Amino acid sequence: MGIIELVSKIPLFHGLSREQLDEVVNILIDQTFERGQTIFSEDEEASGFFVVITGQVKIFKVSHEGKEQILHIFGHGESFGEVPVFGGGRFPANAETLAKSRLFFFPRAAFLKLIKKDPSLAMNMLSELSRRLRHFAHLIEELSLKEVPGRLAAYLLYLSERQGGKNELELDITKGQLASLLGTIPETLSRILGKISSQGLIKMQGRKLRILGRKALEDLAESGKLLL
Amino acid sequence: MGIIELVSKIPLFHGLSREQLDEVVNILIDQTFERGQTIFSEDEEASGFFVVITGQVKIFKVSHEGKEQILHIFGHGESFGEVPVFGGGRFPANAETLAKSRLFFFPRAAFLKLIKKDPSLAMNMLSELSRRLRHFAHLIEELSLKEVPGRLAAYLLYLSERQGGKNELELDITKGQLASLLGTIPETLSRILGKISSQGLIKMQGRKLRILGRKALEDLAESGKLLL
């Protein structure tokens, strides 16, 4: 697929005219990363931001002792690393590929020029950052106000919805990464999966999973607490 | 002070021309809230956003069982409730005054018109939302990767810095609100304050507090763990 066509499918650039898309194509840099490569690290000086074309990228924080909290996992069409473009110069978190990935990189200065000229690009960016803020508000709520079983249940229901609302679903990340996304560790996740399996809420084999008690899962996601 | 002068001092509107400021003044609605009043609730339909002129507003989430997590406390010159202006229609959290407050309300449609015409207003908003994202990333890190003593130490150091870097400082919120800001409850906060007092890191009386062991506090804030 041509670059212009790829760019036109990125939500951030929806609604731009053909000429504007050309300008966007002119400033981007096409990059490929292997699985497990660091894209940038927290506090590193930022010279621009990225859009995922193929692959998966995780954005995360790491504690002193090495525990990791994933803030976001981005896939096709999503952008990351914009904050330092508008704020100050440094990345607020780390970025690493979860799979071999193709990324478009947009240099800061050239992109700022574009956005100042084009109100619809600015509006797209505002709505993207708003979506991001919503996501963070939700994540904070989960981490602070629910226990791990509640977060897990909410995640499974979200995944099911994203995969078409069916009761059969498949994790798109390892359980270790899922643990980090839920703000816990693999051991705890493993135990809780075992517990809700034995209670008949789900059936799990490998990365595939079937929801058997959707109602009970919903209660769990809402209350945030596991009985028993 | 005249409204135009108040508006010109709001960071969001820095760099606007006199004519643009006039337009801003034309669309705003001047409102007053008593202490403890609800400004909006989560999931409520939003028709615009707010800027704090005087007073204090907390933005927070509440769990099923009533535990509260404060996302942000806003004071003079700061704006809140912008997310639904750009994203979809509903507020992602609750807002309530901590003191009697004067707020300027900006209706969504009129504000969107302004921002589309004015690139510098759009850029100000982008940098404000970026700052907000940074704050959330930091909050998530604190909640997920540090224990309560670490969060408390980090907060005290932040407060000290905000109050001029001195070792004497004064809380601007109740300890109960502070607990909610740190993602814990008053009992736990009270115990930890007691513990670090008896270790000689701080001396606390009422809302006033003196830092006695800055180095030790810094270690604590960084490692996130309290020894002993």
Added chain:
DNA sequence: CGGGTACTTGACAATGGTCAAGTGTGGTGG
């Protein structure tokens, strides 16, 4: 087939939340 990684399980420790009771204090009204 071998080796590393992902995952699971068990025993244990500890952080922090719950419940309950008590202390202190500021503000209001008698």
Added chain:
DNA sequence: CCACCACACTTGACCATTGTCAAGTACCCG
């Protein structure tokens, strides 16, 4: 001006949830 009430805060005893450490199993890739 003082008494009382409400509310903020503290303290104690208890316990649930979750993290740590250690070991063992399963599985995928070369």
